[in-house]
Amino acid sequence: MGLGALVLPKFAFGNPVDPSRFLNDGIDVKIKKELADVALNAAKAKGATYADVRIGRYLNQIVMTRETRVQNIANTESFGVGIRVIANGCWGFAATNNVTREEVAKAAERAVAVAKANSRVKAEPVRLAPQKGYGEVNWKTPIEINTFTVPVKDKVDLLLSVNDAALKGGANFVNSAIMAINEQKYFASTDGSYIDQDIHRLFPTFTVTKIDRASGKFETRKSLSSPVGMGYEYLKARPEDKVSGIVTRYRGRYDMLEDVQNATRDVEQKLKATSVQPGKYDLILDPSHLWLTIHESVAHPTELDRVLGYEANYAGTSFLTLDKWKSGNFNFGSKIVNVVADKLQPGSLGAVGYDDEGVKCGQWDLIKDGILVNYQAIRDQAHIIGLDHSQGCCYAQSWADVQFQRMPNVSLQPGKTPLSVNEMIKNVEKGIYIIGDGSFSIDQQRYNFQFGGQTFYEVKNGQITGMLKDVAYQANTREFWNSCTAIADKSDYRLGGAFNDGKGQPGQSNAVSHGSSTTRFNGVNVINTARKI
Template structure:
């Protein structure tokens, strides 16, 4: 499920029956019937049944993942509560190596006999797969951690907040937009809790409790005389946090053209601003196509980072494993081997990170029992690394996995998924106002919207939510119908400056799709506001 599809469906008031069709989200839950937390000792006993059964059938390696996945959607439109949806999914996935090949099976029946049968099935699948696999799996070594645990450091569990408090919040957010002239408003709260237990024959027994939150809305303003309308979506970022994300603190506020927060989010202020800005967009002049310097806010730049840096640096994509579904990558191995491929300017430092607090990708351990890490992808503009997991590490000479393996649920096999991929802040003190003051002809872009990018992640086009014209170092008004085009290498080599760490913020998505069958993962992308020189801007309203 792609992010834009989710936003569209929720904006239309998605029904509970439609949500339940997405198997990774689980089955709808009758209020008051949620499964109670499973004791860790019981999880260990169940995992040991899987490990022992697989070993007895000839597996040389086994891991078992017991997962309880909770999702909650609260959906409103205008003055009404449209839907409240709870889903829950619980079961075990078992992955093995036998005869040098992978096998996988899963079960939602967690008695000893069913677990053992699933393990035996995984081994049988591996042995059959081995008949046609020429090269055996090379698994990077991984020392077992013993019995350990990790939890998202939340202050307030969103699943324990009374439903009335959540619906009251959304309806009051809608009202804030109506007071500022909105004609239609929809708003959604989306909460995720992944309770995951991992065990392997390496000697790890890892219990994790992961929380995520995403508040979103859409505001529509109609010109009654012309019938034309404009919209503005929320500038919120999904976060790896609890309900405290929705309780803003003034110290977290960032000065900008709109209300933005680093670690907290004021949904009311953003909705009120959105209504006013949607009205301003109706009166904004259309952009003149041409070359502009672009000042890109983190609320916009995260998506450009995701598509043009995150995906092409996935090693499985580079190797062609994703060619049938998602394409390949222009960042071929020869570019990395040269150690001098100029991906971007010297201002471009891109880091992969599974540790950053509050991010969607933050975990203690990945889904094959590897401790979370941080590493460079682009260093001073040069491609220096990729994203790799245990059975890929040897391909690029790594002695251990980078810890970026993930599965969307217990019933799906884990594979290489994007960690948080972020542009590092500039080292020289620089704020947004100072950056804009140095631009003669430019556009300041806030928020993400539509995009297009080719299957090698090279040629692209992006648009945003809000566009402000810059002339001679000053913002002179709002623009409309803006999109910019470039190729990835050209674009990142045009990066002339990045604001300092005081402007650094996260964006991200709950629904990064990949694989066949497709799985969704959640990932954050951080940056400070950045300046790109001489980028081609087109007018999206004009016919070619």
């Protein structure tokens, strides 16, 4: 059920197709330009002062297995055109999957009609940050192996071998999956841009479960993979991609078979682990865990539309209100906390050349030396925080959805002086080393939270003494990030992320990565999740 929930938001979109269709190139870029010009001209003829067009082909594949059988193989394709306009100072949007010159023109006219209808109740006109046109350009995820060229049988064989290794290692249950996405997106606007992009993403994952028959209790461990903006080469790990330690982790590329063997041993240890004693601990958080805490407590509250209350009905607001940013000295975290928004990082889920309103992507500071210095803003929000340009973080999950502000990659920067994980642990008297993400809870302002994990190791007097269980930590965002006392250097830096960050009404899904090195937080409150209150 958990795996299904992870998959549904993205993979429910599209029509089932034969996987061989994925190897077709789609329509020629010259035809895309002709169709885009039809839409732009039709919109201007009806009174639009601005228009943009997105012609999108979205390919999705998922292969799911459980124990010795294949549970599901799904291949979907979606193709259509979305047109956004400004007329009478208001936005309008329309879309069609009938991609002909006539229907594209009609959709553009509908978008203008929607904008004019909206203008009857507008409070103030849309103000777009200026944006130069780039002419005809293209961008492609730098992949080595297109996942869709790999036969489905090869993927099934890999997953069943993963399951087999878990079962031979003593697991009672195991499921595994490979999910792949290819977004072929063409953007054009009245600013003079014609941008063709080919974006690839991949997510291999599994969950291992072992039962203690005597007690009836069970433990699980998820994969330590990361969803990535890469091709199938991600599943071909090299020696330099492994990060050794208590648990082997991976950066760059991933060894799924080795990870499931480690996971099977981990669940055996988890069944025998000591239940944690509640209290204050110094936490050493691995990037495979910390990415989720960054996502919820840093990335979400710095979304400008959330700060402004646009998401209050669905996803909540933010404690990082504009007055805190305007003060210029709002203390978000300790002085070593530096958080950067980035749409360029190779291998990340959010890496693209241009966003979905034709803005060239880049990077910018959100938290600098512990101080809140910026938000995430798009063209119609930039003026609110005094910017003369968009930060290039606009996105729509499909051609049928209107684009809006979405989270870029948001990452904690590594420490500036050499520091290994072992050196960090040596200075901890009473602590817990946490690897992998788990369940979490956070309030509507992204302030008070609780996070679990996958595996937990007790640290006493600079030594790891054994595995713990039933661990979760509680804090508020400022208290937590101000307790940050050490960050490992760039040699330990790794990415985590999510394939399905939800936002908006109607809801949309966004893929985003978060990087960090292993990080220490002092004196954090830890609770025992198995104890009744």
